[in-house]
Amino acid sequence: MARYSIDQKLAILSDAAKYDASCASSGSTRRDSRDGKGLGSNEGSGICHAYAPDGRCISLLKILMTNFCIYDCAYCINRVSSNVRRARFSVDEVVRLTIEFYRRNYIEGLFLSSGIIRSPDATMEDMVRIARKLREEENFRGYIHLKTIPDAAPELIEEAGRLADRLSINVELPTDASVKKHAPEKNPEQIRRAMADVRLRRQAARDKTHTGRKAPRFAPAGQSTQVIIGADDANDTTILRQSTRLYGGYGLKRVYYSAFSPIPDATARLPLVSPPLQREHRLYQADWLLRFYDFELDEITEATTDGNLDLDVDPKLAWALANRARFPVDVNTAPKELLLRVPGFGIKSVNRILSTRRHRKLRYEDLLRIGALMKNARPFITVLGWSPGALTDRADLRALFAPPPEQLRLL
């Protein structure tokens, strides 16, 4: 094996990590280092320290410990059958990079993942050693996210959860059948069992012990997962149904959707097309509706044609267009649940409407100042100074929102 410089290793092992979408550093316990004995703080909400030209936020140092891997997952650049360059960081190298980057205010912390080397336990042990060294020797109080290896020993998971802010395990693909086909060494049930284990441990950490003392914290920023979309033929309904099961079953903080993007040195088994970014975006929107807007899964999927979300209009607008009998709603009298259903009204706008409504009636201009997206909301509301008239029921209403049909590109 060639010996690489730290710069070359960093290039290889960050390149290998870019397919993980998550970079969140929010939602953990508040802490700081005002006592002068440590480094770092966590303020609840994360900070994006830079943005790459792919529009993604860079909040954490997101690297692989090593990209050597004994598995052969078709969608992954690090699969054993790929000819990608391989490298491995030592424990000290990862610790030093994290601390030096943090001191210069480049990052919020570390997101460490790894290929599977030797065995799941051996890999997990090295990852835990890095986290332990950061916390106990460097007194690092920034954010740590560890990707857990589903089959690692319970003692290692326990220690990982005590040291890290967040743990995650990727479900990888929307159905068990796809996982078995594309990631033959991975076992979907084992992945679910690992997520169940994290949820139970988090629950146990919240309960007081029988002596009345607080149990040690366990992954206070929760757990998350990622699913690759567009690598198999699962439709959006299947994907979202899986997400609701994951949120409901394991109390996940987030399900990340990652549009399958062609990787260098791809396998012949998967499509080589540009990643379906718009589809990914719509899935996130639908995910938000499910979690924060009290939408039921069926309501969203009923507004789709072939089980896939409309790419031209967002899922809330698609739902409203399919349920026009429920509109227009009167902004000055409608209950909160109904206001949340209006396209162009976000949670903030709705809260502002409600607090203003307590004192006086709202006019159209007020909604503009409140920050509602009136272009989308107009056909679905009445308010002082505005009534949509026949607009709500116009047959070509959808065409007013959807982008004009694109002419087929000729070669």
Add this chain to the structure above:
Amino acid sequence: MTAKVILPRIGTDAAFRHAARAFSTNDVPPEALHFCDKAEMTGLFDADIAIPQPRGELRLPKSFVALTNAAVWHTDADRFDRLYAFLWRVRDKPSLIQDRGDAALAQLRRMEKAVHRCQHKMKAFVRFREIGEVDAKRRSFAAWFEPTHHTVEPTAQFFMRRFADMDWRIVTPDVTAIFEAGRIRFELDHPRPSLPTDANEALWTTYFKNIFNPARLKVKAMTSEMPKKYWHNMPEATAIPELISTAPAHAREMAKAAPTLAPPRAVKVQEAAEKHQHWERSREGMHAALADCSRCPLHAHATQPVPGAGPETARLMIVGEQPGDIEDLTGTPFAGPSGQLLNSALRAAGLAREQIYLTNAVKHFKFQVRGKRRVHQRPSAVEIEKCRWWLKTEIANVSPELIVVLGATAALAVTGDGQKILSRRGQIEQGKNGVPVIVSLHPAHVLRNPNAEEKAQLRQFLVSDLSQASLWLEANLKGAS
């Protein structure tokens, strides 16, 4: 004629709060005043005015105070006057602060938002360079930064919380924050310092280049969050133009490159991996087979199958319906609320749980997600029938002398009849496998009843049926005469 109130450039927030309290409690109306900070003093004819002694208390809505503490740092020269004018109105009508449609308030909220955004960007985009020795006991760093608003002072706290074990300074064209030996101070109008190069900037740029995915170019998404005005003080930004210009070519190359053959070592590694059985833990006999069960579709949604638990020599077997939320997570039967109720009923009936083999008619959890909860769904006849194979295996392995079935699903699986549980309960029946059976209620059925009286009654049924089982076991003790 308006009088001019001059505020200092450091500690502006406290000075303005003090002045505003003083003038408003002395009933000086907004038209009579113009506030400005020292750098903005340009007026020709206005006279300065001394700040009077505050008279009495001034009560203001909390969120207006928070709004003031942010908006005072805005660069708009009229920020103080706008704040004081709104204070004048909100003083008499506190509900005004909730009126999101009020034009003056909307303007102040916009300013507040701009300052918060500027603070946020400062926390994100300040880049320190090391200016001291790497092995010094207390390391020291410095940064040059150009914020849009006067945000150094209100944001310094953040850097103090985060970087308390090192010395640092953030120099800006306006205010400079200096943190030394754990103490902060602010100074005005420092020139731009020349900072030594820092080797970590090259490493950071390497990271920035490689974490970028050229197949997902979205330049607008980047510039809306990281406007170009910040770029010239961020080392990684020098790489951006090249990343953008070469991205389409890179992405094309990736797409064009024909799939390659696996390297020879791949086969070897995989063979070795197989030998070690890295993924599958060896489980024995039935448990291993059950883990692979896909006789019905339930397996794809549940976390895991929940096999029975208890001694294989048990005289009594209890069969429930199916695992619930907790059982599905833990992998053990009767671990959730139903299990707790069953435990207490067993105790009341004089039975020891450790001596009983507990299992379910269906081994996977069937549910529907409602909001953030998984709600139990009754298994269908087909699912019960498919899963009976496992129950039969368990009955054969344990060969219990008596089976207690809890609820309709279990009764259907063991006796072939799931009807009329209430009228059948407590009596000895003959099961399909020739083992005597006592039918009883499922603990979940007891728990779901909203009526306290009925609930107590149902629980009593469960206890009494279990007592029947206990009596039967005692009467049929082998060797007893």
